[in-house]
Amino acid sequence: MASGKNKAVVKNKINPRDLTISILFLAPAIIICTVFIIYPVADTFFLSFRKWNGMYGVAKEFIGLENYIKIFKDKLFWNAMLNSLYFMIGGFVILMPLAFGLALLITSKIKGTSFFKTCYFLPVMLGTTAVALMWTFMLNPNYGLVHTIHNMTGDTSSILDVLNTKTLNVWVVVLVNEWMYAGYNMLIFAAGLVAIPQDVNEAAALDGATGWQRIRYVTIPLMKNSFKIFSILCITGCIKVFDIIWAMTRGGPNDVSSTPSIMLYTQAFSYKLFGRSSAYGVILLVLGVSLSILTNHFFREDKDLM
Numbered sequence: 147m148a149s150g151k152n153k154a155v156v157k158n159k160i161n162p163r164d165l166t167i168s169i170l171f172l173a174p175a176i177i178i179c180t181v182f183i184i185y186p187v188a189d190t191f192f193l194s195f196r197k198w199n200g201m202y203g204v205a206k207e208f209i210g211l212e213n214y215i216k217i218f219k220d221k222l223f224w225n226a227m228l229n230s231l232y233f234m235i236g237g238f239v240i241l242m243p244l245a246f247g248l249a250l251l252i253t254s255k256i257k258g259t260s261f262f263k264t265c266y267f268l269p270v271m272l273g274t275t276a277v278a279l280m281w282t283f284m285l286n287p288n289y290g291l292v293h294t295i296h297n298m299t300g301d302t303s304s305i306l307d308v309l310n311t312k313t314l315n316v317w318v319v320v321l322v323n324e325w326m327y328a329g330y331n332m333l334i335f336a337a338g339l340v341a342i343p344q345d346v347n348e349a350a351a352l353d354g355a356t357g358w359q360r361i362r363y364v365t366i367p368l369m370k371n372s373f374k375i376f377s378i379l380c381i382t383g384c385i386k387v388f389d390i391i392w393a394m395t396r397g398g399p400n401d402v403s404s405t406p407s408i409m410l411y412t413q414a415f416s417y418k419l420f421g422r423s424s425a426y427g428v429i430l431l432v433l434g435v436s437l438s439i440l441t442n443h444f445f446r447e448d449k450d451l452m
Contacts, residue, residue, distance in 0.1 A: 194428045
């Protein structure tokens with residue numbers, strides 16, 4: 147018996163050659179992850195406790211929690227967080243039902259679904275900057291599409307400049323953002339819809355369930371993972387949203403439409419406060435990871451509780 151156990155131990159022993167080969171295969175991924183993710187995050191964290199103007203050779207003065215204290219006391223920071231909240235509200239109230247509805251449409255048996263797929267996904271293919279500039283020109287009160295339609299009606303009143311109106315400009319960008327990403331999120335929900343066995347829907351129909359009842363009691367519960375993916379992407383995307391609102395409003399007027407990512411950018415490259423900008427980055431990282439963990443916990447499966 148003892149000799150049998152020794153043989154088992156020998157068989158389970160790791161071969162040094164196999165270990166070396168495994169390390170060599172993992173090394174490129176580990177190096178890339180360390181250089182481009184772990185090191186920048188660690189460097190940003192340590193820089194957030196220092197004062198530095200970004201100039202090479204200038205000493206980085208340690209100031210402790212001063213950057214964080216000034217950020218949390220800044221009204222512009224809380225206004226930027228509120229703007230990110232507006233994007234989240236738009237994501238869950240407008241984008242989610244819109245994308246889900248489009249997914250139901252393109253996965254149905256009606257004719258022309260390929261045409262609809264292309265049309266709905268086209269804004270994503272255009273790119274954020276192109277979409278932002280297109281809507282900026284259309285909404286311009288002096289020469290845009292809105293101005294042209296306004297003149298055609300014969301109305302002589304002035305046109306409201308929505309992109310320079312406080313709060314309203316943020317909601318305009320939110321709506322443009324939902325219009326742009328509806329097609330992308332449509333694919334997420336469409337993948338979940340086609341994964342549902344057709345037999346389940348047929349059985350529900352035989353039991354007398356209407357179309358809405360099948361969606362509510364069969365389709366949506368079976369698409370829990372699709373809604374989880376959408377929620378995580380929506381939350382993290384809204385926290386770090388930058389490009390579309392920068393292209394349409396530049397965070398103005400007077401930073402009222404800024405988001406935390408825009409504040410991070412301006413603190414570093416406009417005011418040369420790289421330490422405070424790093425503090426913004428750490429705050430966004432912690433907030434994004436925390437909300438992602440909470441979202442995963444909210445969408446956890448029943449078997450995970452056992």
